[in-house]
Each structure stands twice: as structure tokens, then as C-alpha cells.
Amino acid sequence: MRFAISIPQLVEDGTFDPAAFRAFLTRAEELGFESAWTSESTLGAAPMLSPLETMTYAAACTETLRLGCVVFVTPLHSPVHLAKSLASLDQLSRGRIEIGVGTGGRGRMFSAFGVEPDGLVARFNEGLKLMEGLWTESRLTFKGRFWQLEGAAMEPKPFQKPFPPLWFGGNAPAALRRAVRHGDGFFGAGSQTTEQFAGQVRLVREALEDQGRDPATFQIAKRVYLGVGEPSVRVRLGEALRRMYAHAGPEIEAVGVSGSADEVVAGLREVADAGAELILLNPMFDDADQLERLAAEVIPQLKNEPSRSRTPSRPGAHAEPCA
Structure with a gap:
């Protein structure tokens, strides 16, 4: 079982503390977390920092910690600009x-981004193919429906060749099959319960078999909102989740894991048994304190258990480009 930590992004206006941010990331690196992740929420009442800028700041604060975003809602981005920023x-x-990449679904204010909701998946596929071409070809001629x-x-x-590892989000069966066909891994959303995630993993494993893909070349992860x-x-935790998912009902509280260290373990x-090889631990408050408690009280209990997971493939081993 492998563990990642969420990068603190919830920052009220005027309250960002550079020293505390650096200390959090330095400590996460010292404690042996393999990666730290952001998420993207451009519009919303929760005061969430932008992922790219947050990752860039985090890169300057660390030496070895891997850094990611799950997920960039890529149809809302210019793929040329996003490819340049990520490279x-x-x-x-x-x-x-x-x-991490995803379509984001149809529940978005597309008009704010100059994007039509029709052809969302086609736009996602074409944009990803364009990004991969810019990352790998010295000169690119591209004649697409949306970009030329x-x-x-x-x-x-x-720096990574041919380009950084690609994780796919999503929950529809078609999205899960697309993840297996074009990605390096599937990342289950924090807004999904463990039971829902287990069903997604079953579909991913069926897709791996149907597509004749070696499971050792594909990673499975899940974000878990928690409090110890x-x-x-x-x-x-319930209050924080209702604030982040303002349009969700009270059932959103069921996605969290909270309580004593033993209860969180x-x-x-259960998340690991459902199929997660990498678990993204996402405290929703008291970030520094929660980081220490997770490292001291929770992770050692889980790491001392017999491994249920296979060894993942090396980062950056890609399937064929998205078509």
C-alpha cells in the first residue's frame, strides 16, 4: 500500500502562510509520502487555489516529492497552453x-469558458491527442475538429519521456474503458464512496482483460477525505464536505473516513481491499496536525499488514496516444 498527501489548497482571502506551506511540504517529504496532489475547481464558493500555481510553488519547496493534479478538466483548457505549462x-x-485528466461531466458552467457542452468527449480526446503530439513531435501538423x-x-x-504519467478520472463505464485504453492509471474521486469505487475497479479490471492489457502497466488510486x-x-469533516460540494445532498458525508486512528485505519x-494501490490522504482541516497523526498513528498500522497489491509499473510507461 502506497500513500500520497493532498497539498493544502483551501485558503481564505489574505490568509496564505508561505512558511507554513513550505513546512508542510518539507515535512511530507521527510515522512516518506511518495507524492502530493492538488485538485481543480475554477468556479465555486470554496476558496481553492489554482492547481498549476500551487504545484509550481510546491515544486520550489521540495526536492523529491512527486506532484500532481487530479484532475485537470481538460476540455475547459486550451490544450496548447496547458501542454506548455505542464511541460x-x-x-x-x-x-x-x-x-490527472478528466472530462468533468456536464454539470459545468461551460459558457464561462467559451466551450459548448456538445462534443465534450470528442473535445477531451482531441485535446489530449494534441497535447501528446506537442510533447513528442519536433514539428506538429494537426488537423482536428476543434484545433488546427x-x-x-x-x-x-x-523532462519525463515521452511525457509525465497520465491518470484518468471519471466514473461512467465509457470513461473507465477510456482510462485503460489511453492512460497509466485510474484515480477514483474523493466524492465517491468506497462501495462505488469498488464497482469502478471491477469495471477497470474487466477493461484491462478485454483490451488485453497487462494489469502491471496500469495503476489504481483513490482520494479519501478524512479526519483523525x-x-x-x-x-x-461533514461540514467541510458540504461546503466543498455545495450542490450535493447530505449523502456527501458518507464519502469521508473519520474517527480514531483505528477507525481511520x-x-x-476497506479502500485498499476495494483495489486502491495508492491512497491519496486528504485532510480537510488542521493540515499540519493531521499530517503528523496520519504518519504516526495510521500509516504504520497499514504498512505492517501483508501486501494486497502488485508492484506498479514504472512512472511514465505509456499506452498508445489517445485517439
Whole structure:
């Protein structure tokens, strides 16, 4: 079982503490977390920092920690600009970037981004193919439905070759099959319960078999919102989740794992048994304190258990480009 930590992104106006941010990431690196992740929420009431800028700041604060976003809602981005930003960040971090991508679904204010909801999946597929072309070809001629380039060059390429690992989000069966066909891994959402995630993993494994893909070349992960401590953490976690998912009903509280260290261990064990090889631990408050408690009270119990997971493939071993 492998563990990642969420990068603190919830920052009220005027309250960002650079020293605390650096200390959190330095400590996460010292404690042996293999990666740290952001998420993307451009519009919303929760005060969430942008992922790219947060990852860039994090890269300057660390030496070995891998850094990612799950997920960039890529149809809302210019793929040329996003490809340039990610290639630059991979260079600046000396090859420590992981990239999560997803369509984001139809529940978005598409008009704010100049994007039509029709053809969302086609736009996602074409944009990803364009990014991969810019990352791998010295000159790219691209004649797509949404974007056209003639002999375009983008330098420098990503530090990782051919480009950083690609994780796919999503929950629909078609999205899971697309992840297996084009990605390096599937990342289950924090807004999904463990039971829902287990069903997604079953579909992923069926797709791996149907497509004749070696499971050892494909990783499975899940974000878990959590809180360790006294019974009051359940109330605090529920409040934080309702604030982040303002349009969700009270059932959103069921996605969290909270309570004593033993209760959190039990909840994370269920996530691992459902198929997660990498678990992204996502405290929703008291980030520094929760980091220490997870490292001291929770992770050692899980790491001392017999391994249920296979060894993952090396980062950056890609399937064929997205078509």
C-alpha cells in the first residue's frame, strides 16, 4: 500500500502562510509520502487555489516529492497552453509531475469558458491527442475538429519521456474503458464512496482483460477525505464536505473516513481491499496536525499488514496516444 498527501489548497482571502506551506511540504517529504496532489475547481464558493500555481510553488519547496493534479478538466483548457505549462513545470521540477485528466461531466458552467457542452468527449480526446503530439513531435501538423496546427513546435519538451504519467478520472463505464485504453492509471474521486469505487475497479479490471492489457502497466488510486481524532472530527469533516460540494445532498458525508486512528485505519483498509494501490490522504482541516497523526498513528498500522497489491509499473510507461 502506497500513500500520497493532498497539498493544502483551501485558503481564505489574505490568509496564505508561505512558511507554513513550505513546512508542510518539507515535512511530507521527510515522512516518506511518495507524492502530493492538488485538485481543480475554477468556479465555486470554496476558496481553492489554482492547481498549476500551487504545484509550481510546491515544486520550489521540495526536492523529491512527486506532484500532481487530479484532475485537470481538460476540455475547459486550451490544450496548447496547458501542454506548455505542464511541460515547463516538469522541467522546473526535474521530472516530478503527474497529470490527472478528466472530462468533468456536464454539470459545468461551460459558457464561462467559451466551450459548448456538445462534443465534450470528442473535445477531451482531441485535446489530449494534441497535447501528446506537442510533447513528442519536433514539428506538429494537426488537423482536428476543434484545433488546427501547421508545422508547430513546442520546446522544451517535458523532462519525463515521452511525457509525465497520465491518470484518468471519471466514473461512467465509457470513461473507465477510456482510462485503460489511453492512460497509466485510474484515480477514483474523493466524492465517491468506497462501495462505488469498488464497482469502478471491477469495471477497470474487466477493461484491462478485454483490451488485453497487462494489469502491471496500469495503476489504481483513490482520494479519501478524512479526519483523525476525537468524535468531533466527524462533524468538522461533514461540514467541510458540504461546503466543498455545495450542490450535493447530505449523502456527501458518507464519502469521508473519520474517527480514531483505528477507525481511520479500518476505513482505509476497506479502500485498499476495494483495489486502491495508492491512497491519496486528504485532510480537510488542521493540515499540519493531521499530517503528523496520519504518519504516526495510521500509516504504520497499514504498512505492517501483508501486501494486497502488485508492484506498479514504472512512472511514465505509456499506452498508445489517445485517439
